[in-house]
Amino acid sequence: MMPVIDVKHLTKTYTTYKRGAGAGQTIRSFFQREEVVIHAVNDISFAIGQGEICGILGPNGAGKSTAIKMLCGALYPTSGEIQVLGYSPAKDRKRYVGKIGAVFGQKSQLIWDIPPIDSFNMNKAIYGITTQDFKRRLEELSELLDIAHVIEKPTRVLSLGERMKCEFVMAMLHQPDILFLDEPTIGLDVIAKVKIREFIQQLNQKRNMTCILTTHDLEDVEELAHRVIVINHGEKVFDDSLQRLKLFLGEKKRVSFTFADSAGKTVFNNAYTKVIDRPSDFQITLEVDTAQISISDFLEDISRKHRFSDISVKELPIQQVVMNIYENAEGVPG
Amino acid sequence: MKRYLEVFKQCMYSAIQAAAAYRMNFIISSLITLAGNILFPLVTLLIYRAGTSFPGWTLYEVLLIQAVFTMSSGLSSLIFGGVLWTTMSHIREGSFEVILLKPLNPLFFIVATTFSTDSIGLFLGGVALFIFSVIQAGAIPLLFWLQFIGLFIAGTAVLAGLSLMMAAMSFKWVGNSRISELADSVLNIGKYPLPIFPKAVQAVATMIIPVGMVGFLPASALLGRVQARDFIAVLPCLLFLAAGVWVYRHMIRLYEGVGG
Numbered sequence: 001m002m003p004v005i006d007v008k009h010l011t012k013t014y015t016t017y018k019r020g021a022g023a024g025q026t027i028r029s030f031f032q033r034e035e036v037v038i039h040a041v042n043d044i045s046f047a048i049g050q051g052e053i054c055g056i057l058g059p060n061g062a063g064k065s066t067a068i069k070m071l072c073g074a075l076y077p078t079s080g081e082i083q084v085l086g087y088s089p090a091k092d093r094k095r096y097v098g099k100i101g102a103v104f105g106q107k108s109q110l111i112w113d114i115p116p117i118d119s120f121n122m123n124k125a126i127y128g129i130t131t132q133d134f135k136r137r138l139e140e141l142s143e144l145l146d147i148a149h150v151i152e153k154p155t156r157v158l159s160l161g162e163r164m165k166c167e168f169v170m171a172m173l174h175q176p177d178i179l180f181l182d183e184p185t186i187g188l189d190v191i192a193k194v195k196i197r198e199f200i201q202q203l204n205q206k207r208n209m210t211c212i213l214t215t216h217d218l219e220d221v222e223e224l225a226h227r228v229i230v231i232n233h234g235e236k237v238f239d240d241s242l243q244r245l246k247l248f249l250g251e252k253k254r255v256s257f258t259f260a261d262s263a264g265k266t267v268f269n270n271a272y273t274k275v276i277d278r279p280s281d282f283q284i285t286l287e288v289d290t291a292q293i294s295i296s297d298f299l300e301d302i303s304r305k306h307r308f309s310d311i312s313v314k315e316l317p318i319q320q321v322v323m324n325i326y327e328n329a330e331g332v333p334g
Numbered sequence: 335m336k337r338y339l340e341v342f343k344q345c346m347y348s349a350i351q352a353a354a355a356y357r358m359n360f361i362i363s364s365l366i367t368l369a370g371n372i373l374f375p376l377v378t379l380l381i382y383r384a385g386t387s388f389p390g391w392t393l394y395e396v397l398l399i400q401a402v403f404t405m406s407s408g409l410s411s412l413i414f415g416g417v418l419w420t421t422m423s424h425i426r427e428g429s430f431e432v433i434l435l436k437p438l439n440p441l442f443f444i445v446a447t448t449f450s451t452d453s454i455g456l457f458l459g460g461v462a463l464f465i466f467s468v469i470q471a472g473a474i475p476l477l478f479w480l481q482f483i484g485l486f487i488a489g490t491a492v493l494a495g496l497s498l499m500m501a502a503m504s505f506k507w508v509g510n511s512r513i514s515e516l517a518d519s520v521l522n523i524g525k526y527p528l529p530i531f532p533k534a535v536q537a538v539a540t541m542i543i544p545v546g547m548v549g550f551l552p553a554s555a556l557l558g559r560v561q562a563r564d565f566i567a568v569l570p571c572l573l574f575l576a577a578g579v580w581v582y583r584h585m586i587r588l589y590e591g592v593g594g
Contacts, residue, residue: 076587128340
């Protein structure tokens with residue numbers, strides 16, 4: 001299969017200056033600055049086929065956003081080559097960006113003071129969408145995302161979830177071939193996250209749309225991605241299927257309890273649980289191997305021993321994933 | 335071209351809608367801009383009332399220069415005024431990619447989306463002062479009006495070029511928010527009759543940073559006081575605008591974004 005995205009030895013380097021901490025170093029840096037070269041993305045290569053949903057995972061500052069901005073044509077690479085849909089994104093930017101859509105979780109394309117419908121109309125003009133197509137697509141997207149009731153309210157009064165759904169409409173009105181999503185679920189509540197994920201899945205299935213998704217939320221990747229690339233310190237440390245990533249991770253979850261009674265005498269370390277954090281006898285975070293015990297059995301076991309007032313079940317943090325990948329790099333199971 | 339006109343129309347509509355969303359802010363901003371910029375002719379009035387003058391220039395001739403300067407500033411600010419601050423804030427916040435994601439010339443898009451309705455007051459204030467001063471000048475032949483229009487456009491091109499160059503510097507020197515003060519100081523030369531300045535300043539203000547074109551030369555054209563050689567100054571004005579566009583487009587390549 002011909003890749004729609006082909007990246008070879010992509011590198012982005014920034015030069016910045018060390019400023020130091022404290023008054024003395026700040027004043028010194030004003031006269032004499034130490035140059036620091038940052039390799040935000042360092043010699044990354046990969047190819048992505050039509051219709052794939054590829055998750056780019058990595059901790060904060062790993063280089064995910066820089067990579068996706070170069071793929072979108074917004075940043076010039078320092079070296080290396082990018083071909084997307086036959087275009088070189090930064091060089092052919094004007095023609096290229098008409099073929100892609102992008103949603104940046106932390107940067108809005110909506111105009112803050114006016115209703116989203118006017119921002120949509122702006123995109124209608126920008127992409128030269130006919131009135132008939134615009135109406136039809138807007139109707140479809142509004143229905144899928146359930147936002148018909150908010151698009152005529154000023155953007156500034158919308159909730160984060162509503163705004164994010166409108167960002168998706170902005171990105172989809174011109175029916176792009178590839179959708180780039182940079183932390184699309186950041187800050188959203190569970191219901192909004194589920195809705196956004198469902199929407200991305202529908203787009204992928206109905207239109208065979210290729211999606212590139214950067215996130216540090218493992219749930220996004222588990223729910224959406226067919227393929228995962230993990231970046232750390234600008235370098236690619238993993239590039240394979242979601243199933244293979246799970247071999248690195250194991251079937252583990254982090255469960256945090258707030259107990260109503262003291263758990264001071266209870267031993268939690270055993271074959272399937274490990275204590276991660278125990279700030280007091282009433283609070284504890286455990287890592288549970290769900291391959292060995294189901295979450296429901298585990299909770300039943302704990303509730304027999306203690307009463308708890310609060311509980312949360314989360315995926316492993318991305319830093320742990322990266323650590324697992326490094327630790328198991330030579331002995332991957334399967 | 336049709337698409338660009340359509341985008342511009344939509345941007346105007348959005349700017350007016352945004353201004354209408356905060357009506358009181360719009361009215362107060364317009365008044366402050368107007369007051370801040372048209373009060374300086376009062377200084378001219380005081381100078382002449384005190385019995386002194388700019389040699390060779392009557393009060394109404396100087397007021398006409400200042401009216402043309404205000405109109406030109408208003409028009410430029412209306413169209414290009416937001417480019418500097420918007421570019422600066424996009425770069426500092428790392429949101430310039432939102433502009434680069436549109437399949438348009440980024441400079442056009444940023445100009446279109448920053449249509450500065452606050453400057454309507456300044457432009458209209460300039461027009462009012464212009465009408466008042468031009469009436470005092472008596473009958474003006476059609477040829478002078480045509481010369482005025484040509485030179486006025488050239489003067490607005492200088493202001494646009496200056497805005498673009500200052501905005502372009504933000505790509506390299508992020509957060510350089512006081513740069514506009516430097517430009518304002520240079521521009522002040524255009525508010526007065528050029529002959530009152532030393533020859534070297536006159537040469538710079540005509541041929542290198544052609545600020546003389548912003549107020550002085552178009553007003554002189556209306557008064558029939560330009561000479562053929564003054565029209566040569568149109569060329570550096572157009573070059574100045576072209577340089578502004580080129581520098582801005584070139585500097586976009588330096589955009590680095592911010593950490594995600």
